Amino acid sequence: MIKFGLLWHKISLYASLLWHKISFCGIKFGLKLNISLLWKIWDYCNQATFNEVVYHQRTISSFLKVVFKEVDSNFAKLGTTNNSWFDYLILRRIGVETRAAPPPSMIEVHWWPPVGPWMKVNTDGSALGAPGSIAAGRVYRDHRGWVRGCFHFKRGLGFAFETELLAVIYVITIAHHKDWRHLWLEADLAYVVRLLNSHSLDIPWRFLASWKWTLRLLQDLRLQVSHIYREGNNVADLMVNRDCSEGWWPYALDEIKHAVALDMSTYSIIRIKY
Incomplete structure (x- = not known):
């Protein structure tokens, strides 16, 4: 019993x-x-x-x-x-x-520098909520792995994918202004990769005018778009989470120098996929 x-x-x-x-x-x-x-x-x-x-x-x-x-x-x-x-x-x-x-399977994630004369830019964005306060960070590096510029900005309320989209608009605008005609954009959000590869207009209407202008700028650039896992996007992630004021800097900030050095070494991160 x-x-x-x-x-x-x-x-x-x-x-x-x-x-x-x-x-x-x-x-x-x-x-x-x-x-x-x-x-x-x-x-x-x-x-x-x-x-x-x-x-x-x-x-x-x-x-x-x-x-x-x-x-x-x-x-x-x-x-x-x-x-x-x-x-x-x-x-x-x-x-x-x-x-x-x-x-589980294991994937080795490593950042690779571009081949000259390409300029590689890593992007990342975040939103503290859905919607929430949004921020984005971007880092430009040349074929030697040297930082040629980085920027960080904060905006009002929004979603994470809107942050990524807005940052891509800034990235392409800055590259066009700096006359960097060979641009390799690497992001950890598949939504952005799909938009750039297809030149799609399937975006929120409040960004539509800026996005159309960005697509026009792309006619003067050679653009390559790829996806990278978050583990390999640490430099851009540090730029997103910085607490200082927003702006553009033509050099590597102190908080990202160590991560930049790791990217240029043989250091790899193992991503575990269940």
Whole structure:
């Protein structure tokens, strides 16, 4: 026989495991299955609390086995368990076949300088909320990795993608003004990369006029656009998060010198992708 405290602990344990097991499965089926499971748990607990009904452990285990096997039969290829020995022991105990999640993959991220006469600019933006206070930072570097200019600005309320878009407009305008005709723009936001590669006009209307003017400036430039992971965009990230006043500087600021030196070394960052 099994008492209420042990009953609740055992059912809660299995229910938690079941939630992890179907977390990668279909939403509709998972929601329906969890509602049925929670209703049954509630019924068991009420019977044990108010009607002093005692249940055999075999009864609880049989019910949970049926629920788990229903998950297995509907999602034989999609469902996975957590990679933990605790999950494995529970599933083996109730006779359910386990499927471990695939191991994470590792990607080496490194910043590479451009080939002369190209100028490479790394961009980053942030928004403290949605919408929130927005800020952006950009760093221009030549083929030797030397900083040729950097800037930081803050604006009012907005979204993160609007920050990136506004910064790209500034980047291209400055490059055109400095007569840097070969520009390699590297960003960690796929939205900006897609806009520049397609010359799309699918942007917020308040930026449309400035964006059209930017596309006209691009006719005088050779532009290359690429995506970089955030781990390799540390210099631009430091420019975004600086607390000092906004502006343009034709040299490397003290707070980014160390990150610039790391980029020019053989230092790499490992990105773990689950």
